[in-house]
Amino acid sequence: METTTVFTSKQNGAIKNENEVIKKMMIILSKASLENVYAAFILANGARSEGIEAEMFFTFFGLEAIQKKKLEHLHVATVGNPAMHIPTMLGGLPGMEAFATSMMQKEMDKLDIPPVHEFLEILSASGVKLWACKLAMDMFHLKKEDLIDDLDGVLTVGDFYQRGSGPGMHMLFV
């Protein structure tokens, strides 16, 4: 049987050195606004769908994205967000955040982007490791029971760095 090697290295031109390949994305989420949470989720999910490993570290306000009671109530930031193209004072009016959030969710539905709870399930099923920051949990008086069941554990910054050491590891702060 005649076979070729076109499907492996030759396909992309030059053969890549092992150190040039992205092996794992370590993504730190420190914010709770919907646009940041989704950015981090999509980056982690996109890594896995390319065959790249991914881990997420939820710290400070990022912990809201994995709190059972809060994760479905995240909002788009309308104040201090120049991309809103509305005066800051208008962004602070009651109902503005809810309005902007529902507009964004409608657009995301059209693109088949899942809601936060389902996105977390997809990430976990895809093999993304989900870690909570110990210090931030202590600061916000959170217990493990307050967080999603799919959580892989609670880590210190040092633990997280350990997991991200080695060639081909990349860290992203959102």
Next chain:
Amino acid sequence: MLTTISNKTVSLNEEGYLTDFSQWDKTIAHEIAQQTGIDLTPRHWDVINYVQDQHTKEIPLTIRNVGKSGVVDIKEFYQLFPAGPLKTCTKIAGIPKPVSCI
């Protein structure tokens, strides 16, 4: 680009995807799977048949949709095709690589 797989001449794009589905057959699928380190099992074929069917119906493929299809859940989908499930199984299935980020 033209190349030969299992004594058949097929045309591939620069990423190794077949550009003409009519050139696809099961022997070619096995060959492409071998190249990506996969031995095809009946479970792989369930998924390959499903994505080909969706492609024929012109329904865009996403990992989320495949996970909801009832054919395979997301966890098993990743186990069957570890190096990126959607891009690997579409390559084996002889259909274009999906463009979605989700």
